[in-house]
Amino acid sequence: MIRKENRMQEFTDLELKLKSVKYRKMLLKYIKQAKAGHTGGSLSCTDILNVLYNDVLNVSPENFSDKNRDRYIQSKGHSVEALYAVLADRGFYPESDLETMCQYQSKYVGHPTRKVNGIEFNTGALGHGLPISAGIALAGKKDKAAYKVFTLVGDGELAEGSNYEAAMMAAHYKLDNLVAILDHNALQITGPNREVCSPYPIDEKWKAFGWHVISIDGNSISELRETLNNIPAEVGKPTFIIANTVKGKGVSYMENEKKWHHGVPSDDEYERAIQELSTEEEELTKQLVTD
Amino acid sequence: MTLKALNMGRANLEEFSATLIELGEKSKNILAVTSDSRGSGKLGPFAEKLPEQIVEVGIAEQNLVGVSAGLASADKSVFAVSPACFLATRSLEQIKNDVAYSNQPVTLVGISAGVSYGALGTTHHSLHDVAALRAINNIQVVVPADNFETREVIIAAAKSEKPIFLKFGKKAMPTLPRVKNEFEIGKASTICEGSDVAFIACGETVAPSYEAAQLLEKEGISAEVISMHTINPLDKQAVIDAAKKCKVIVTVEEHSIYGGLGEACASVLMQEQIVKPFKIVGIPDEDTVTGSQGDIFKHYGITAEGLKETTLKLLE
Numbered sequence: 173m174i175r176k177e178n179r180m181q182e183f184t185d186l187e188l189k190l191k192s193v194k195y196r197k198m199l200l201k202y203i204k205q206a207k208a209g210h211t212g213g214s215l216s217c218t219d220i221l222n223v224l225y226n227d228v229l230n231v232s233p234e235n236f237s238d239k240n241r242d243r244y245i246q247s248k249g250h251s252v253e254a255l256y257a258v259l260a261d262r263g264f265y266p267e268s269d270l271e272t273m274c275q276y277q278s279k280y281v282g283h284p285t286r287k288v289n290g291i292e293f294n295t296g297a298l299g300h301g302l303p304i305s306a307g308i309a310l311a312g313k314k315d316k317a318a319y320k321v322f323t324l325v326g327d328g329e330l331a332e333g334s335n336y337e338a339a340m341m342a343a344h345y346k347l348d349n350l351v352a353i354l355d356h357n358a359l360q361i362t363g364p365n366r367e368v369c370s371p372y373p374i375d376e377k378w379k380a381f382g383w384h385v386i387s388i389d390g391n392s393i394s395e396l397r398e399t400l401n402n403i404p405a406e407v408g409k410p411t412f413i414i415a416n417t418v419k420g421k422g423v424s425y426m427e428n429e430k431k432w433h434h435g436v437p438s439d440d441e442y443e444r445a446i447q448e449l450s451t452e453e454e455e456l457t458k459q460l461v462t463d
Numbered sequence: 464m465t466l467k468a469l470n471m472g473r474a475n476l477e478e479f480s481a482t483l484i485e486l487g488e489k490s491k492n493i494l495a496v497t498s499d500s501r502g503s504g505k506l507g508p509f510a511e512k513l514p515e516q517i518v519e520v521g522i523a524e525q526n527l528v529g530v531s532a533g534l535a536s537a538d539k540s541v542f543a544v545s546p547a548c549f550l551a552t553r554s555l556e557q558i559k560n561d562v563a564y565s566n567q568p569v570t571l572v573g574i575s576a577g578v579s580y581g582a583l584g585t586t587h588h589s590l591h592d593v594a595a596l597r598a599i600n601n602i603q604v605v606v607p608a609d610n611f612e613t614r615e616v617i618i619a620a621a622k623s624e625k626p627i628f629l630k631f632g633k634k635a636m637p638t639l640p641r642v643k644n645e646f647e648i649g650k651a652s653t654i655c656e657g658s659d660v661a662f663i664a665c666g667e668t669v670a671p672s673y674e675a676a677q678l679l680e681k682e683g684i685s686a687e688v689i690s691m692h693t694i695n696p697l698d699k700q701a702v703i704d705a706a707k708k709c710k711v712i713v714t715v716e717e718h719s720i721y722g723g724l725g726e727a728c729a730s731v732l733m734q735e736q737i738v739k740p741f742k743i744v745g746i747p748d749e750d751t752v753t754g755s756q757g758d759i760f761k762h763y764g765i766t767a768e769g770l771k772e773t774t775l776k777l778l779e
C-alpha cells in the first residue's frame with residue numbers, strides 16, 4: 173500500500189469501521205431532524221467517503237485553499253448527508269452546525285454547495301461531477317501537479333450522457349490522476365437499475381472507453397484503502413472503480429429497499445436504526461480493546 | 464363584492480397524473496416518457512394501469528426530450544415528465560431544436576417547479592425556465608394555478624398540435640373562483656375584478672394574490688386578480704385592460720424577476736405607453752434563501768401579507 177506523508181492521522185481498519193458507524197448515526201440523526209434527505213444512497217457511500225477523507229485525500233481544513241490539495245467532487249450530490257457528517261468529523265465545521273440542516277436560512281442545503289467549508293462544487297444535478305473532475309485533472313497535468321481527483325458517481329446516474337463524453341476525453345488526455353468511483357448499489361429511485369434502463373455491462377463499457385476498471389466491495393474498509401491508495405492503477409489511464417455497495421447499508425430494514433432512497437425514518441424506525449448501529453459500535457469497540 | 468374563502472383542492476401534480484390516466488385509458492396513443500421520475504411525477508398508478516404506455520429512459524433528460532420528439536414525429540401523443548429544473552435546463556437544446564423548431568407537438572411537463580423542492584437547494588430550483596423558453600420561438604409556456612387550470616391544460620395539450628411546456632408544484636392548491644369558468648391557452652383568466660390594484664400572477668402565486676386581495680378589501684382597496692397561466696403567447700390585451708383599469712400593477716411569479724411574467728407584462732405596457740406604478744414580485748437575483756417553498760415565498764414577500772404591503776407602498 174502506498175503511504176502518504178501528508179496524511180493527518182493513521183487509523184487502523186477497525187478504527188475506520190467505527191468511524192463509519194459514527195457517520196451513519198450522524199447522518200440519520202440530521203436527516204430525521206430535517207425531515208428530509210437521501211438516506212439509502214448516503215448509507216451506501218459512507219465507507220467510501222470515510223476512507224477518502226481519513227486515509228486517502230490530502231485535504232484538511234488547513235490546506236483547503238492549497239492548489240496542490242487532492243480534490244473530491246461528489247457527483248451524486250443527493251447523498252450530501254454522508255459528506256456533511258464526514259466533513260464535520262474532519263473539522264471543517266462544528267457538528268452542531270448540522271442542527272440547522274435544510275432549515276430556513278441554513279447554509280447546509282439538501283445538496284452540496286460551496287457555501288459549506290470543504291465542498292468544492294455545487295452538485296446535485298446528476299452527470300456533472302465527472303466532466304468537472306476531468307477538467308481539474310487536466311489542469312493538474314498541465315501544471316505537473318501531484319494532486320489526484322476523485323469523483324463519486326451513482327449507478328442510476330450512469331444514464332446521463334455527459335459521463336461518456338467525459339469518459340472519452342479523460343482517456344484521450346491520459347488522465348491517470350482521475351478516479352471515478354461508482355457507488356454500485358444497483359438501485360435508483362424507480363427500482364433496480366437493471367429494470368429501469370439497464371446500464372450493464374458497466375465494466376466492459378468503461379474498459380472500451382480506455383479506462384482501467386477495478387471492481388471491489390465498496391463497503392469494505394480494507395478493500396477501499398487498498399484500492400484508493402494505489403492510484404494510478406495503470407499509468408496513462410483514468411481509473412474506474414466499481415464499488416459494489418448496499419443501498420441503506422448498516423440498517424437492516426433499509427438495506428436494498430428502494431423506498432429508502434429518500435425515505436425519512438419515523439421515531440420508531442429511527443430508534444431501531446440507532447439501536448442496530450449502537451450494537452455494531454459496541455462489538456467493534458470490544459474488538460478494539462482486545463486487539 | 465365580497466371575496467370568497469377558498470376550498471382546498473389537491474396538488475396540481477396529482478390532478479395532472481389523474482387526468483393523464485383518464486386520457487391514457489381513452490387513447491393508447493398517449494405516452495408518458497420519464498427519466499427515473501415516475502415517482503416524483505405521481506405516475507406509479509399510470510404505469511400500473513397502462514404499462515405499455517410508459518417509456519422509461521433512465522436519468523437522462525436530454526435523451527428524454529430527444530426521444531419524445533422522435534415519438535411525436537411518429538404520431539404519438541407524448542408527455543415528457545421530469546423535474547422542471549432538469550427538463551428546462553439540461554434539455555434546453557433538445558427543446559429548442561428537436562421540439563420547438565422541428566415543431567413536434569410534445570408536451571413537456573415540468574414537475575416540482577419553481578422552488579417546490581425548497582431546501583434541496585438551487586440545483587433543484589427552476590427559476591429561469593420561463594425566461595429561457597420565452598426566447599424560443601414556437602413553444603407555448605403554461606403555468607396553471609389550480610386543479611381546474613391543470614386539468615384543462617392537460618386536456619388541451621393532448622389535442623394541441625404545437626409544442627407546449629407546462630410546470631407546476633407538488634403542494635395542495637386551493638380552488639380559485641373565476642369570473643368565467645373557462646380555460647383557453649393564451650387567454651388570461653380573471654379570478655376577481657377590482658379597480659385599485661391589478662395582481663397579474665401565475666401558477667402557485669395566484670392563490671396568495673387572491674388572499675392579498677381579500678386582505679386589501681378589508682382596507683377598502685379593490686383588487687383585480689388575473690391568472691396569467693399562459694406566459695407565451697401572452698394575453699397582451701388582458702394586461703393592457705387591467706393596467707388601464709387599475710391605479711397600480713403588481714406582477715407575481717415563482718420565477719426570477721428577470722425574464723419572466725413580470726418583464727413580459729412590463730414590455731407590453733411600455734410599448735403601449737401605459738406608465739403606472741408597477742412592481743415585479745418574484746425571486747430576486749441572489750443566492751436563493753434556504754427553506755421550504757413556504758419559507759422562500761415568505762422571505763421574498765410572495766404571501767398575502769407581503770403582497771398587501773407591496774400594494775400599499777405602490778398606492779402611496
Ligand SMILES: Cc1ncc(C[n+]2csc(CCOP(=O)(O)OP(=O)(O)O)c2C)c(N)n1
Binds near residue numbers: 214251330359361522
Ligand atoms: C440531472 C438530474 N436528474 C434527476 C435527478 C433526480 N434524482 C436524484 S437522485 C436520483 C436517483 C439516483 O440514483 P443513483 O445514481 O443510483 O444514486 P444512489 O442509488 O446512489 O442514491 C434521481 C433521479 C437529479 N438529481 N439530477
Ligand SMILES: [Mg+2]
Binds near residue numbers: 327328356
Ligand atoms: Mg444507485
